[in-house]
Amino acid sequence: MIKTRFRLLMISIIIISMLIVGFGGSAVLAKDKIVIGFARAFSGMLALTGDNAFTPMAEMWVDDVNAKGGIYVEEYGKRLPVELLKYDTKSDTGTMTRLLEKLIIEDKVDFVFPPVSTAHLYAAAPIANKYGYILMGMEGGAKRLQQYMDQLPYFFSTLNYSVHQVPVLVDILAEKGVEKAAVIYISDLHGIEYSETAVPLLKEKGIEVVFNKSINMGAKDLSSVIKEAMAADVDAFISFTYPDESILVTKQAIELGFNPDAFVVDVGANFEFYKNIFGAEQVEGIMSMGAWNTESTPKADEFAQKIIDRFGREKLDWWGQIIYYGALQFFEKAIEEAGTLDQKVVRDVMASQKFETVLGPTWFENGQLAEECYPGQIGQWQDGLYEVIGPKDKATAPVVFPKPVW
Numbered sequence: 001m002i003k004t005r006f007r008l009l010m011i012s013i014i015i016i017s018m019l020i021v022g023f024g025g026s027a028v029l030a031k032d033k034i035v036i037g038f039a040r041a042f043s044g045m046l047a048l049t050g051d052n053a054f055t056p057m058a059e060m061w062v063d064d065v066n067a068k069g070g071i072y073v074e075e076y077g078k079r080l081p082v083e084l085l086k087y088d089t090k091s092d093t094g095t096m097t098r099l100l101e102k103l104i105i106e107d108k109v110d111f112v113f114p115p116v117s118t119a120h121l122y123a124a125a126p127i128a129n130k131y132g133y134i135l136m137g138m139e140g141g142a143k144r145l146q147q148y149m150d151q152l153p154y155f156f157s158t159l160n161y162s163v164h165q166v167p168v169l170v171d172i173l174a175e176k177g178v179e180k181a182a183v184i185y186i187s188d189l190h191g192i193e194y195s196e197t198a199v200p201l202l203k204e205k206g207i208e209v210v211f212n213k214s215i216n217m218g219a220k221d222l223s224s225v226i227k228e229a230m231a232a233d234v235d236a237f238i239s240f241t242y243p244d245e246s247i248l249v250t251k252q253a254i255e256l257g258f259n260p261d262a263f264v265v266d267v268g269a270n271f272e273f274y275k276n277i278f279g280a281e282q283v284e285g286i287m288s289m290g291a292w293n294t295e296s297t298p299k300a301d302e303f304a305q306k307i308i309d310r311f312g313r314e315k316l317d318w319w320g321q322i323i324y325y326g327a328l329q330f331f332e333k334a335i336e337e338a339g340t341l342d343q344k345v346v347r348d349v350m351a352s353q354k355f356e357t358v359l360g361p362t363w364f365e366n367g368q369l370a371e372e373c374y375p376g377q378i379g380q381w382q383d384g385l386y387e388v389i390g391p392k393d394k395a396t397a398p399v400v401f402p403k404p405v406w
Helices: 002-020 047-051 054-067 093-106 118-130 146-151 162-175 189-204 223-231 243-256 272-278 300-311 321-338 343-352
Strands: 034-040 071-073 078-080 082-088 135-137 155-157 180-186 208-215 236-240 262-265 287-289 355-357 360-362 378-382 385-390
Touching: 034 093, 047 054, 047 243, 054 082, 054 300, 054 321, 071 321, 082 093, 093 118, 118 135, 118 146, 118 155, 118 189, 162 189, 162 287, 162 378, 162 385, 180 189, 180 223, 189 208, 189 236, 208 223, 223 243, 236 243, 243 262, 243 272, 300 321, 321 343, 321 355, 321 360
Parallel strands: 034 082, 135 155, 180 208, 180 236, 236 262, 262 287
Antiparallel strands: 071 078, 287 378, 355 360, 378 385
C-alpha cells in the first residue's frame, strides 16, 4: 500500500515537472496571459487628463493585441493575451505609490503602466526601478528626472515636455515680435517645470515677463490675473495649466474681452473636447503643446480615424495620443524581440533597438524617446483643425498671428 502511494506520488511529480520544465531544461511555468498593472487616476482632478490621453490608447492597444491572439513570447511558444489590472489612485500621490507597490509585490503583475501627471510620474519612476520593473512615462514630463536617468535604467520617458516644447514656443513668439508676456502656472511639478524653463528663455529673447504667478490646481476664479495681464497690456499670455484651469482661464478671458496677440494654453487646449466647448471660431489662433495632426506621419491619418471610429472624435488628443500608441507598439515589439517577459531582457531591447510604429522609426536614447520621433512641439487651432506650427521642419501650417479677436 505504501509502495503504491509512493509510486503515485512520483508519477504526479514527474507529470508536474513535465508541465513546468521546457525541453531545453529550463523551468518555465505555464502561463496563459500577460497581466499589466494600471494604478492610475480614474477619478479626481487628474482624471480628465487621463481619460482623454493615455487611458483610451492603452485600452485600444490591448484590444488590438488581443484581436490577433496576444503578444508572441518565444519563451512560452505561443501568443499571450494582455489583461489590465486597474486600481484607481483617485489622483492622490500617496495612494498611487501604495497601489503601484501592491501591483508589483502582492499582485506580481508582469508589467506596469504609468500614472497620470508629471508629479505622479516623478514619484513612480524610482519605485518601479527599485523593483526592476519597466515604466514608460506617458502623461508627464521628465525634466526633474533627467538628472537621475543614469540611476533609473528601467524608466523610459515618452512624451515631449518643457525642454522640447518651450524653446520652440519662445522662438515663435520672438519671431512674431512679442515684447511683453504674462505667465501663470499650476503649483504642481508640471507647471513648475514649464515655468522654470520658459521665463529665462523669454528674457533671453528680450521678451519682458511682467509676472510669473503660481495658481492652485482646481482654482475657481482666475479673473484677477487676467485683469492684471490686461492692465499690463501684454501681447502674450501663457498658461501652464491642466485641463480644468485651462478651460477656466479661456472662459474668463473671453468674458473679460482679453485679447492678447498670442494666447497660449497648456494641457487642455490640445484636446478636441476643448474646441467643442468653445467652438472653432473662439479657439482660432490659440496655441498649445503637442503636436501632431493627420498629416504628421504616413500613418497619422489612419490612426486618427481609428480613434474616431472607436471613441468618437471628441476623444482625440493632438499632443500625446500618437506618441502613446507608438510607444505601446514599440513595447510590444520589444517583448517579441526579447522572447521573454523578463524585465531586464525586455528593458535591454528597448534601450538598444529601433522599431517601426505609427510614429515611423521609433527608438529611445538615454531613457528618452529620441527627439527625431516627435511629430511636432507646438500646435495651434486654425479653421477647426489642430495644426503643427513648430518646429518649422515639421509644421503643417504657418503661424496665425495675431490671434483673432474672440
